[in-house]
Amino acid sequence: MTKVDFKKELKHLYQPAKKDFEVVDVPAMQFLMLDGMGDPNTAPEYQQALEALYAVAYKLKFASKKQLDKDYVVPPLEGLWWAEDMDAFTSMRDKNQWSWTMMIMTPDWITAALFQQTLGVVREGKQPPVALDKVRLESYHEGLCAQILHIGSYDDEAPTLARLHHEWMPARGYAFNGKHHEIYLSDPRRVAPEKLKTVLRQPIRRVDP
Numbered sequence: 001m002t003k004v005d006f007k008k009e010l011k012h013l014y015q016p017a018k019k020d021f022e023v024v025d026v027p028a029m030q031f032l033m034l035d036g037m038g039d040p041n042t043a044p045e046y047q048q049a050l051e052a053l054y055a056v057a058y059k060l061k062f063a064s065k066k067q068l069d070k071d072y073v074v075p076p077l078e079g080l081w082w083a084e085d086m087d088a089f090t091s092m093r094d095k096n097q098w099s100w101t102m103m104i105m106t107p108d109w110i111t112a113a114l115f116q117q118t119l120g121v122v123r124e125g126k127q128p129p130v131a132l133d134k135v136r137l138e139s140y141h142e143g144l145c146a147q148i149l150h151i152g153s154y155d156d157e158a159p160t161l162a163r164l165h166h167e168w169m170p171a172r173g174y175a176f177n178g179k180h181h182e183i184y185l186s187d188p189r190r191v192a193p194e195k196l197k198t199v200l201r202q203p204i205r206r207v208d209p
Contacts, residue, residue, distance in 0.1 A: 018149035028141035039095035052129035178203025
């Protein structure tokens with residue numbers, strides 16, 4: 001049985017350049033999703049979201065392997081981030097204002113029925129995650145995006161995002177067309193902050209001159 005690794009299959013989406021922003025067309029993809037708000041470093045809701053997502057993601061992987069004879073590497077954690085004032089991500093860096101949707105991509109062969117079945121299995125476990133009932137399976141289509149590979153601490157992203165928002169996009173005639181998107185290629189529990197690899201992605205659209 002071949003084990004699919006989507007980071008390699010979709011290299012243009014998960015391994016962008018680190019020198020400068022590049023434009024990609026992101027197709028519709030299916031994700032496990034869970035919404036929340038607040039500082040990811042201190043909000044209990046954030047940790048509860050991750051626990052629920054990972055519990056379902058790994059049970060789905062095992063169900064796929066056993067029932068469908070299809071195996072895959074569970075893709076990395078991803079997050080959509082936004083705030084009423086987007087300066088909360090750059091100049092102010094006020095994490096309490098952040099809203100987020102944490103998510104993990106799932107193969108298109110994972111059906112709604114298998115997802116619901118898996119939720120039931122996790123729910124019947126010894127210690128089901130607190131936020132389990134908030135997990136949903138949903139298609140998400142970003143389309144045209146600018147992205148770059150950031151290497152370093154999450155708190156050091158602000159200058160790169162400011163450059164994207166205030167220099168790169170205006171100079172090329174682009175406007176915002178969706179939520180700020182991050183893909184976490186490194187495990188912060190095992191990798192030093194200065195070596196963390198994160199894909200920074202922003203949906204964009206052309207602005208008529």
